[in-house]
Amino acid sequence: MAQLVLLSLRGKQIWRGEEAGATPGAIRKMIEHKNALALFHYWQDVRGEAAAPQQRNLKPSEMKDLLPSVFVLQRFDANHFVFRLAGTGYCALFGREFRTQNMLALLQGPARKYLGVLLDRVVALPCGGVAQARAETLSGDHCVLEYLFLPLADSDGRINRILGSANVTDWATASRYDRFARQGLLSLQVLDPSFPEPTPVKGEAPQHPLKAIIHTLSRK
Numbered sequence: 001m002a003q004l005v006l007l008s009l010r011g012k013q014i015w016r017g018e019e020a021g022a023t024p025g026a027i028r029k030m031i032e033h034k035n036a037l038a039l040f041h042y043w044q045d046v047r048g049e050a051a052a053p054q055q056r057n058l059k060p061s062e063m064k065d066l067l068p069s070v071f072v073l074q075r076f077d078a079n080h081f082v083f084r085l086a087g088t089g090y091c092a093l094f095g096r097e098f099r100t101q102n103m104l105a106l107l108q109g110p111a112r113k114y115l116g117v118l119l120d121r122v123v124a125l126p127c128g129g130v131a132q133a134r135a136e137t138l139s140g141d142h143c144v145l146e147y148l149f150l151p152l153a154d155s156d157g158r159i160n161r162i163l164g165s166a167n168v169t170d171w172a173t174a175s176r177y178d179r180f181a182r183q184g185l186l187s188l189q190v191l192d193p194s195f196p197e198p199t200p201v202k203g204e205a206p207q208h209p210l211k212a213i214i215h216t217l218s219r220k
Contacts, residue, residue: 030130031130031146031148032146032169033146033165033167033168033169035065035066035069035165035167036069036130036146036148036165036167038063038065038066039063039066039070039148039150039163039165040128040148040150042062042063042066043150043163046058050153051126051151051153051159052126052150052151052152052153052159053152053153054152054153054154054155054157055072055152055153055154055155055161055163056155058152058163066165067087067088068087068088068089068090069087069089069090069165069166069167070085070087070090070163070164070165071083071085071086071087071090071098071164071165071166072084072085072152072161072162072163072164073103073119073161073162073164074160074161074162075119075120075123075160075161075162078116078120079102079104079116080102080104081102081103081104081116081119081162082100082101082102082103083098083099083100083101083102083103084099084161085099086098086099087165090165090166092179093135093145093166093168093179093180094135094179094180094181095179095180103115103119104116104119106183107183107184107185108182108184111184111185114185115131115185118131118149119149119162122149122150122151122162123151123159123160123161123162125151126151126159127151128148128149128150128151129147129148129149130146130147130148130149131146131147131149131185132144132145132146132147132169132185133145133147133183133184133185134183134184135174135180135182135183136180136181136182136183137174137178137179137180137181138181140173141172141173141174141175141178142172142173142174142180143168143170143171143172143173143174143178143180144168144169144170144172145166145167145168145169145183146166146167146168146169147164147165147166148164148165148166149162149163149164150162150163150164151163
């Protein structure tokens with residue numbers, strides 16, 4: 001089952017169900033893959049007390065072991081989160097280059113809308129997100145991918161980008177030589193029901209609150 005986790009950057013609190021507090025143990029429960037956890041800690045170190053670090057302050061040499069699974073998205077509007085960069089390891093999983101592609105196009109149906117809401121919140125609140133997805137080959141073999149999404153600022157300090165990573169946490173019936181053709185989210189979860197909704201961006205239709213999405217999923 002895929003899981004979505006919202007991490008509050010305000011007060012450096014992190015919620016998971018009834019748990020609160022950014023203790024090392026709590027973070028390890030929320031972020032499963034060691035590379036994703038390492039990226040999260042690096043992102044925290046670079047941002048300091050800011051809500052999000054500027055992209056220009058990220059140094060590839062300081063996270064070279066993580067780069068194959070790392071990507072950077074830029075938000076153009078609520079329906080377009082475009083890959084500015086995509087690691088070779090992530091691209092190899094799907095046998096394609098993702099740069100200049102819209103990440104939301106990787107999902108179909110309601111899952112595409114749900115991921116769009118999450119990414120919009122990562123930028124707007126800002127907050128961090130963790131999602132698990134099932135990636136499948138054309139023959140039906142599958143693996144489990146863990147996505148990490150962290151807010152990122154441009155050179156003017158505007159939070160309109162996302163630093164992310166994608167790592168396989170369970171190869172299941174697939175192998176490292178497989179290429180995946182599709183992926184989907186099985187469920188989403190909001191961990192703090194009182195999480196505030198951001199003010200809609202002027203000129204854009206308001207997005208569904210994450211709480212409403214979870215309610216919808218729980219009824220199916």
